[in-house]
Amino acid sequence: MKLNPKLLIGLGLLLIFGYFLQDLVFGSDQYAAGVKKARTEKNDAFRRGNTSPLLTAQRATFDSLRYFAPDKAYRFIAKWEPLAAHDTVLIQLTDGKAEKYLRWGRASFTLDNQPQQLTCLLKADGKDTTLFVPFTDKTNGFDSYGGGRYLDAPKPSPDDKEITLDFNAAYNPYCAYNSDYACPVPPADNRLRVAIKAGEKSFHE
Secondary structure, three states: OOOOHHHHHHHHHHHHHHHHHHHHHHHHHHHHHHHHHHHHHHHHHHHHOOOOOOOHHHHHHOOOOOEOOOOHHHEEEEEEEEOOOOOEEEEEEOOOOEEEEEEEEEEEEEEOOEEEEEEEEEEOOOOOOEEEEEEEOOOEOOOEOOOOEEEEEEOOOOOOOEEEEEHHHOEOOHHHOOOOOOOEOOOHHHEOOOOOOOOEOOOOO
16 A cells, blocks of 8 residues: 655654654753752752851751742853963952952853853862853842852863853852852853843842
8 A cells, every 4th residue: 555655744744743842841841850959959958068158047947049940941052162362360259359260261142132142260270170150130139149140061172162051050159148258259241131030049038
């Protein structure tokens, strides 16, 4: 029995659409579950961990940090531009001092139909294996901590042209919970003019 070629094409397209829909629905669900699991583990560390920035009195009543709902749209595969010369820059701290970082490269992506760019830093002491991306956005002082937030990103290999920036993992500096800490202030070139409605919100006891 001969099958109609149009029927075969239709079945093929239906199969492709089915796989796409499965990835869209189940992939997003799995992604959100992973984000929520990481947040649960962080809450537990803040409640019980020896390195928690919370004071003892705060831990006794602490339940959970506040977050935007997981949104895969804020996970970007950004264009990566490594800097040929990793010049040393002094990043201001909230206590008036400064720390040395290296400008490692720039990540470019599009949000709200606008081009965005962030400078990715590496601590000059060579102890960190991930890039440090401090940033501010239009949610600061409203939904999120007024002083800006941080993002960590895997350090690209020399031949890499892309870098992953997942703002669902954006987190507050420790000084957002405890004024005894001194934290890096996001530099001027990392001040985004859009709202990043992802990651950690402002802390309220």
